[in-house]
Amino acid sequence: MDNNLNQKTFRALGVISTNNKAFLFYNLFFNDGTSLKIDQSLNGTDFSRYHEDVQIITGGKGGENSEKLKDFYVSIFENRYFLTYRLLGEKQQSLYLASSSDMLTWNRIDKVARIREPGMVIPNFKHNDKYAIIFGKKALKIAFSADLKTWNIAKQPILNPRNDFFDNFDFKVAGIFVINEGILLVYYSYDSKVKNPSYAVGAVLLEKTNPQKVLWRSFEPIWEQNEHFKEKLITPLGVVDLNGKIIFYWGTEKGIYVVSYLFFKKALLDLHTGKSVFSLEKIKENPILEPNPNRPWESKATFNPAALYEKGKVHIVYRAVGDNDTSVLGYATSTDGINIDERHPLPIYTPTEPFECPPAGRPTFSNRYISGGGYGGCEDPRITKIGDRIFMTYVAFDGCNPPRVALTSIKVDDFNNKRWHWEKPVLISKPGVVDKNACLLSEKINGKYVIFHRIYPDILIDFVSDLDFDGKTKWLKGEFKISPRKNFWDSRKVGAGAPPIKTKKGWLLIYQAVGNQDASKYKMGAMLLNLNDPTKVLHRSKKPILEPNQKYENEGWKYGVAYPCGAVTLGSNLYVYYGGADKVICAAKADLNEFIHNLTHSETPKLEPVSIQQIYN
Template identity: 25%
Template sequence: MTKHDALCIINAVFIIYSQKIHGVITLSMNCNNQLCLTRLNKGEPIIQADPDSWDSRFTLNPTALYLERSPHNDELIKGLLDKHSIDDPLLENGVVVIFYRGIPIDVPGLPSCRSAVGLSVFTPDLHFIKKFDHPVLKPSDDPMEYDYNGVEDQRITRIGDTFYLLYCGFVTYPNGDYKVQVCMAVSEDLISWQKLGPVKGDVNVWPNKDAVLLPEPVDGHYIMMHRPCAGKQSDFSISLAISDSPTGVWKDCGMIMKAVQHPLYIESWVGMGSTPINLGNNIYLADYHTGNYLASGARDYFANYALLDFNKFDIAHPEKIVEWRTEAILFPETDYEVESPWPHEQRLNCVFPCGSYEYKGDIYLIYGGADAYVLAARLNKEELLHHNEELLSSDSRHVWAADYLREFYTRS
């Protein structure tokens, strides 16, 4: 497959879960039944490292929030864009705020590849407006604190007038031990953030990351989806926790999704992506990632979607909410997605979804490329839903598109 702006996903792998069809169905799409996804900005980064700024090495793994025009949001937009008039035609349809991991060139005496959170502002169709010249959330200055080594892989959710940022707090200790925990920060204006520390409850019993809050409570419960690092890598799965408050205490209910193994890889695992998109009636469209190890030790990450029906939520069986899953919607292909420049021991090809929003019927997926860039893609929401509705009504069972993936992913 060649590099181009519009990527039609043909013969990709689709995995469908449903109440009607038990287990896993894998589909091979054809040219008459294709789902089109468009890489934006000609496939080039919308945010990348600035050698003259604090984020001088890498920018990656963004989360996004769309602020439509309203009296309250207009005040937020004014605060973000102090030099722009709210009457500027550029702001007619509101703005999108993107929070990303920024990493400076290593500073002597500080940990290598130490992340902070940067902030940029765009129009909803991703025309650049402003990039803040400082991080809005930084790691602690205390070497023993929970996020001294980095504030990583943040996801943002708005609940009422409060913004909640869940992130991975990472610290290593002098004796070689380390902690990876789900942490939280809150804000009223998107610029000033108050850290609340590791989230309360039992979700951090294991090393944990890739956490996101649902924007609405379900049956009185606030919902967090997270990815405990329990067991071997192929056991790493998405779990669900509940609380009476967005700030906890959180009670883990168990796993809702684990990776489906493809024969190309020796290990695969999953983790949550961005805040799920509310389709109404307690149904959400959620993106997530699959990570994979090849026998060589190299890794591939691709992006997927799932439909989550919380009308079927059962605390004892949280997996019942997963209506269907569509795998490999987006996979690494371009120069900004393959052969990561990050100092990994083995090759990394990576698309890593952390942010999304809906605008004029399309889903804008904001994602990290190759652990080094912030990229964007667009797909039509109704096309995605329609494809899976058709597949749910089918009794056909097809094989994995193994030859296609092997041709695409196998690299020297």
């Protein structure tokens, strides 16, 4: 048989890597019995005709019945191999330990006293001259032994489930690697109460000198079962490090598959040390624009800036809140993208329509819609140049009703010459629905304008033939959506930030998001959308590209906020403009080509079938 074997004739048990090879243990079923085999591979996927017989000697009781083997883990200590396993059908489960010098003949040492859950011996490691096993189901624990017979279990687990995280379920060890920085424990999380559970993979770094101490733990799954596997039932078989490539093995009804990562350990260590695979660099001059106490209209807050590069300078249209607590829009420019050259003395846009004019006094019945210390007005602008006009979308809030998306425009010539002749604004989103974060694509797609907006929790996308909204009968429909990602940093809600920037690789969308794991913070991510169909996400940052960890992003009207509304390209750089803590304006930058390269080359796990060749011959 030259490809995958059916589970009825073949059942994989576990894996190990040593001497630059991966080894796979499996049961081979015949009409007259079962044989425990081992095969080897140089690349981790193509297993050769090595298939030697394997036996587990149990003393006077003869060999172990391989049909009953489960939860099979192999590790190495110097020139000695250790096998831990459990047995199917035992009323009271036990963990068994065996050792071998060649992985073919195993001698069972004994049951591991008081341990009944699956577990694995930490390879090539002793703590205070004692071996260590990590094991568990409801929590992951550690035990130590000097003689491999008497095991002392530490009182406190090293890992417990976390509410609102991907690993708020049962655990199972996937693999353990001892590296310079510590002990890297990779684990599965799954719901054992479900008949066919889905698996997520997490990682934790333990201290070598105190393996009960957690140095770092993944906030998001390293991998999770979703569209990768269509089978109803999968079985985790373990993980190996083969020449720096981390390979996860999964048994399915159709055979064995691997999910491989080339830079797995490096990526985890970068996260542990606070590095990011790619990110925006915050400008050292931040904040670049702050409230002016001498101007009543912007005395309290200046934030959430739109941006447009035009005529050799960056034009910044920003939200301002002053003494009357109503949001208006201010204007500033910068030739280098960082330092403000000009700041208009008066607002360039103020509320004029009933749908954006708060009533006299401060309403108390709509506080859930209030942001930035204000009580309504014109909020969070985005600007896009299309032809000879600049279109501006913003949030219109009357202080009472749910905020909605408004649209206006101005001639490019008027804008450049500071003649603020804005068109009469019109509402374009449905009444009674909170709709925000709207922006326009700078080009038509198939003859239609493209509008991004957000109704919790999704980014919505509409294609419209024209921008002639009447404010009465024609509304955005939310035809397509980009949703939050379960178990990722952007798991709660997402919203478009700056209008997408066209690049050779696709439309670059900087977006803001909140995750369930860190629900008090607004962070930034990046997406690359298909040039011809911006509803299709080609690439999406697995980690935030910017987080609100500076003082100016935490001391204001709302702590923990980095809220992008504008982005431009200036020379070879990408500049992103954002509001910090709902009070100040900040900027961050990156080399555009490098940023796009990193976004498109962030590691994606590769799914491959495993081949067991000529196994019957």
